[in-house]
Amino acid sequence: MEQRIHHAGLGAKVMSAEQAAELIDPGMTIGMSGFTGAGYPKAVPQALAARMTASHQHGEAFRVRVLTGASTAPELDGALARADGIDLRLPYQSDPELRGRINRGEMDYIDIHLSHVAQYAWFGLFGKLDLAIIEATAILPDGRLVPSSSVGNNKTWLDLADKVIIEVNHWQPSELDGMHDIYYGTALPPHRKPIPLVNPDDRIGEPYLRCDPEKVIAVVETHAPDRNSAFAPVDETSRQIAGHLIEFFRHEIARGRIPPELLPLQSGVGNIANAVLAGLREAGFRGLTAFTEVIQDGMLDLLAQGVLKVASATSFSLSPKGIDQFLADLEFFRSRIILRTQEISNHPELVRRLGCIAMNGMVEADIYGNVNSTHVAGTSIINGIGGSGDFARNGFMSCFLTPSTAKHGAVSCIVPMVSHVDHTEHDVSILVTEQGLADLRGLSPRQRAHAIIRHCAHPDYRPLLQDYFDRAFRDSKGKHTPHLLAEALSWHERFVEKGDMRP
Structure with missing residues (x-):
């Protein structure tokens, strides 16, 4: 050696x-x-x-x-x-x-x-x-x-x-x-x-x-390689989620809220994140920057294609194919990637000052915009909150992305009340599923519920959510954020007992 x-x-x-x-x-x-x-x-x-x-x-x-x-x-x-x-x-x-x-x-x-x-x-x-x-x-x-x-x-x-x-x-x-x-x-x-x-x-x-x-x-x-799993191919659901978000970016540009080159991007890891990054290229965006935690395959592609000018992170998170791509053109990427300590890459004050657009996955969201990104049925940890909270709380725009259902439809990712809270409604700007996008900024709790049920819930669960909200508003003493406490987590209980949230 x-x-x-x-x-x-x-x-x-x-x-x-x-x-x-x-x-x-x-x-x-x-x-x-x-x-x-x-x-x-x-x-x-x-x-x-x-x-x-x-x-x-x-x-x-x-x-x-x-x-x-x-x-x-x-x-x-x-x-x-x-x-x-x-x-x-x-x-x-x-x-x-x-x-x-x-x-x-x-x-x-x-x-x-x-x-x-x-x-x-x-x-x-x-x-x-x-x-x-x-x-x-x-x-x-x-x-x-x-x-x-x-x-x-x-x-x-x-x-x-x-x-x-x-x-x-x-x-x-x-x-x-x-x-x-x-x-x-x-x-x-x-x-x-x-x-x-x-x-x-x-x-x-x-x-x-x-x-x-x-x-x-x-x-x-x-003399041993890093070990990362290959990403699954981007599916149609991920493309639809990406399409809703990119259409929203265009909407925000047209209204002068963000510049044509967007703001520094933070992106979680996975198929949806890579679909969003690919969609940005296909939509004609150029001159972008990233201030994020990890450099994944999608960001390498954007750098190679000139869509992304520079990417700042604390680590790589590349598939075997991505590693090969990086090693094959290392000198090119070396001048366009900066790796920092995570106390800088995730620093809340820097995230706020740079105005990052945060894009992260989630397990579920409830009808008021609270997000669970870590637990199954409130008790079993999946991975952890990671850096999503650093960016969600402090970014210019906090976007959470997920398919509307999981487990072949047995699980709704939009629920009456999340079983575990990682990101409160105060830190969540945008929710996106393949069904659509809910812009929660400037909305009261009841307005958020209407937007999330209408735009993000799967059609199989939408009537159930609307029924829950209507009865909660009618029967609960508090009308600001209506809930039926005896029923709020019944969907999760049903899933644990029967393997399906549907009644």
Whole structure:
């Protein structure tokens, strides 16, 4: 493998993943790199999981607390979960094994806004950070690290951890050097100063992560790709949702509320998000920018086609095809993508100042515009709130997108009352399904209910929702936000009992 470790002292600390895992003690709180399946440590977590399994076979407890940037991959979350090695996990996850253990009550999980994680860590709310395990592309002669395909909370973990293990991944292209912008100007109250970022393409920091060589206890060399799943083909429902939203953008441009090049885009991950991005190209939009969390396949396409000028994020979230596209034209993308720490990519003040257009998926919305983006039937976590709340609360326009039904029609994604609230009606501007779009801005609760039922609900459920609202308005004492409390969650109860929300 080519030389990637240019610090003599750290070169002397190169060892195997198994040797590095021996340096990790039960009960440690560990900050690991990784954000949406990119830039996570590949070897040490698997070696640690093997050690945990061996300890459990001998009747010895071995669990750790794991903090990351967001979700990781099977080599980290999956391996440690299967080994019953995680006591606490935060702030976001997507691994099936991990999710199952969380929902069975076998481990603790904290679902938290991504912009809060670094600040809470600095406040000490997660306890002392014993160890950081960080993937890097290279180590410079002075000990600084060239970040890999995500930044996430790596700066914070390196600053706070007592000890550091570095995985130098030779699979990550050396051309990533210079793509990152690591800002070291944040501080805790009352010593905060304005962050000097006024455009998505502003560079306000430095391209490398600072790392105290004295804290490094091991360096492990790897050659392993990021693991992300392929996106399913965009279906007709996603195209219809995208079409409603793009038509609405044109409406807003015509009324002078947003410019022809829109405002900086934030987009969640998935088929609907990629359909919206593709629709923007087909609709003739040009000169767009993105200030978001992740660069996904759709954004690579917009950059390659000249629709998008620049994309600022904290990580990649690419399918295998997207990874190939990025690697094949890396020099082109390198000058048009900036990867930042997630305390900057998700910073509420920056989102508000830039006027981001937030586009995120959801599980369900109720007739008043409250959104559940994390739970099934109010009790089982799916992935987590991620950064959607950072953008929904603070963006210029907060759009939530979903098909109107799920489970082949057995579930309505528009319900009388959501079973779990992640985004209150106060933070939701626009709801879109394949049925249509409801602009909730400037509407009272009863007006919102009429708009959502009329424009977003599936025809199979629309009469049921209208009947619920009419009876609630007639029979409830409070007419401002009418509800039948004994019936508000009956749809979810029916689904849990019978597998279908329909009576």
